[in-house]
Amino acid sequence: MPVTADSARLEPETVRPAFDFDAQALIAFHDAYLQRGAPAEGTPRADTDIWRWIEENHRCNTALWGEEDRARRTDVPESEIVRCKRAIDRYNQRRNDAVEMLDQRLLAALDTTVPAPDARLSSETAGAMTDRLSILALKIHHMRLQTERDDADEAHLRRCCDKLSVLIEQRADLAGCLDRLLWEARCGAAVFKSYRQFKMYNDPTLNPELYRQRADSGREAQVDVLIPTCDRPGALAVTLTALFAQTRAPLRIVISDQGKRHKALGAEEVQAVLRLLGSRGHAVEVHRHLPRRGLAEQRDFLLRQARAPYVLFLDDDVVIEPDLVDRLLRTLREQGCGFVGSAVIGMSHAADDRPEQQAIEFWEGQVVPEAVQPDSPEWARHRLHSAANLYHVQTRLGLTRERQRLYKVAWVGGCVMFDTAKLRDAGGFGFWRRLPAEHCGEDVYAQLRVMARYGGCGIIPSGAFHQELPTTVARREVDAPRVLNLAEG
Incomplete structure (x- = not known):
């Protein structure tokens, strides 16, 4: 039964709630998150669409x-300030995205409510008010910490106590305004609309500094794509076609054919595809690299060709999605780590959901070095990359290319972008001489060494898909990680 305009005259308990959401629950959620660094037990969790986007918004505001x-530090290199700026832009975009998604979910829950003819239009949405309450929670939390400092004088503590009182009053007033808007929206006495923010500075097609940079960047490739291949021309053609479709150009593509x-x-x-790549401005080199001395040597050869x-x-x-090279490059530059990978998904397993293999650990801040050893607890992360597990996780969490997340990995197979200098500094694939020609895990071993020095991560959604052909190994x-010492050069 739709809620009509007459509902505005009913007592609150007689109106069926459109969703389980009010300002006091929101404040409790925000405060518990800041106390614990994560939602506390007993507070609403991100198990509904509404609360999931509330948590995402608060997480981004906290990171911001x-x-x-x-x-604002003055004792760090300028490169650190640039990194901070990149991170601020990224979190700001996700924060605004979360507000828009929250408004969409709230409006969907109100879809059966018929607004009164004279219903007032609120200039501020419930999502925007939620965002403001999140920021106020952060201000209250940090101002309260200032009132508890034992290294500050009485005047400072007194000023901070006064400011804290004002912030608490401001939050209470805003909470009342949010509850009123939600109540009137349920009754049909008020409406609000969701407008896309159209943030232009993060859009390479709208920010003139970005699209001019792309036009003026010249023809020197920033990324060399290194492809080892052996007796799979059909699969190689499909892979190259995906590179032809990339939004990043030009690329330099180096193929080692064994x-x-x-x-x-x-x-x-x-x-045929090589001709298409040439027409797009991509440079392609195909090397007949024989005799075969193992995959590590083949990768070492490719890395020696890189410029x-x-x-x-x-x-x-x-097969990779058209914007994946750009996404990997942008993430690697923002994080300053050693590598970023897109784990390949086997879509033949799309109906094979394996929740027991889908644990995921997100990076909440900057990616930092990690030492991962075979059979350590961190080693078990590799199960996320089996079958279509990553596909199921990204679908369940509603992640998109515009709202990608970084997560912790043991290693990534099939599609990994490295900072060339950092890969070489960690030894590259020079260890091939210590392996017999028949081996596996050479990519894993190289990643573990880079990750221990510079850090590495995966991106989700992945954007990389396996053709699911039989292995050539x-x-x-x-298995290289099990027979070689990670501490060796």
Whole structure:
């Protein structure tokens, strides 16, 4: 039964709530999060769409607060301030995205309410008020900490106590305004609309500094795509076609061909895509690299050909979404870590949901170095990359390319972008001489060494998909991370 305009005259308990959400629950949620660094037991959790976006908004505001503080330091290199600015832009975008998603969910819950003909239009949405309450919670939390300092004088403590009282009063007033708007919206006495913010500074097609930079960047590739291939010309052609569709241009693509039955350059389907890549301005090099001395040596050969500041190691049976190279590059620059990976998803497993393998640990701040050893607790993270687990997680969390998250990894297979200098500094793939020709795990071992020095992460949504062909590595008895010492060069 729709709620009509007459409902505005009913007592509150007679009106069916459209959603489980009010200002006091919101304040309790915000404060508990700041006390514990995560939602506390007994507070609403992100198990509904509404509360999930409330948590995302508050998480981003909390991260923004820290980055804004760090950006004002004067005892750090300018590169650290640039990193802070990049992080501020990223969190600001996600914070605004969360407000918009929250408003959409609230309006969807109010869809059956029929507004009165004279219903007032609120110039501020419930989502925007929620965002303001989140910021006030942060101000109250940090001002209260100032009142508890034992290294400040009485005058400072007194001033902060006065400011704290004002902030508490301001939050109470705003909470009352939010409850009134929610109540009137349920009754049909008031309405609010969700407007997209259209943040222009983060959009490379709307920010003139960004699209001019792209136009003026010249033809020197910032990314070398390094592809090892062996006897799979059809799969290679598909992978190259995905590179042709990339929004980032130009790319320099280097292929190391070790095929015995099929030469990459001899396949018509590969030749066709190479012509397309050339027409787009991408430079392509195909090397016949024989004899075969193992995958580590083949990757070492590819890395020795690299000239760009960033290298994307891409397997010859992976399909990537059109903006993935740009997403990986942007993330790697923002984080300043050693590598960023997109784990490949096997879509034949789209109906094979494995919740027991879908634990995920998000990076809440900057990516930092981690030492991960085989069979350590962190090693179990690799299960997230089996089958279509990552696809199920990104779908369940409602993540999109515009709202990607970074997460902790043991390693990433198939599609990994490195900072070239950092990969080389960690030893690259020079360890190939200590392995027999038949081995596996060479990419894992290299990533573990880079991660221990510079950090590494995965992005979700991944944007990389496996063609699910049989492996070309038949013998896997020698697993590089298990037979080599991670501390060695």
